[in-house]
Amino acid sequence: MSRRTVNVLTLIIVLILLAFIGIFMASERSINQAKQETVRLVEVDHDVKKVNKFYWLTTTEATYFSLDYQNEENKQSYAIVARDGGDVHYFSPQDIISEADAKAITVANNEDNLKDIVAARLGLLDGQPVWEITFKTKEATMTYYYINAKNGQNIQVISNL
Structure with missing residues (x-):
């Protein structure tokens, strides 16, 4: 290969890499902005000393941002904030099950087919707090498992995606 070809290929690779970095930073910016706005809304009612976890859940009804x-x-x-309207719902650890418990329930109820848990998200479904546990099955499909966050009961399963 000629020196000119190597230079052109290097330039193309650098430009592609910069494009990927830009896309990644833009997506991170929106997540960080949502987290900051959620903290600001919660701080109207409560002091937030430390954020343990931030969740972003989109259901067929709405999008919710949640804080542990x-x-x-x-x-x-826990605070669950509706993206539209900013309605805030507060829960104590005595009110809802933890993320770890939600994952354990998912594993126990799907142990024959579950390969790997991908994500856990807290939000509302039909006005009730829910954990959405996303997992990969042994058949390499994705499943969304919705658990009532108050009592740990299965609400809905969306599978074979």
Whole structure:
């Protein structure tokens, strides 16, 4: 290969790499912005000392941003915020099951077909707090498993995606 060809290929690879970095940074920016806005809304009612986890859940009804956070007294709480309208719902760990419990329930109820849990998200479905557990099956399909966050009961399964 000539020196000119190598230079052109190097330039193309660098441009492609820069494009991917730009796309990644833009997507991270929207997640960080949503997290910051959610924290600001929650701080209207409660002190947020530390954010343990941020969740982004989109259902057929709406999009929700949720926080698992510690307040000034180091007490854990959950807040679920509707993207449209900004309605905030608060829950204590006594009100809803934890992410770890939701994952354990999913594994127990799907152990024959579950290969790997991909994500867990907290939000609302029909006005009730839910955990959406996304997992990959042994047949390499995706399944969305919705669990009532108050009692751990299965609500809905969307599979073979």
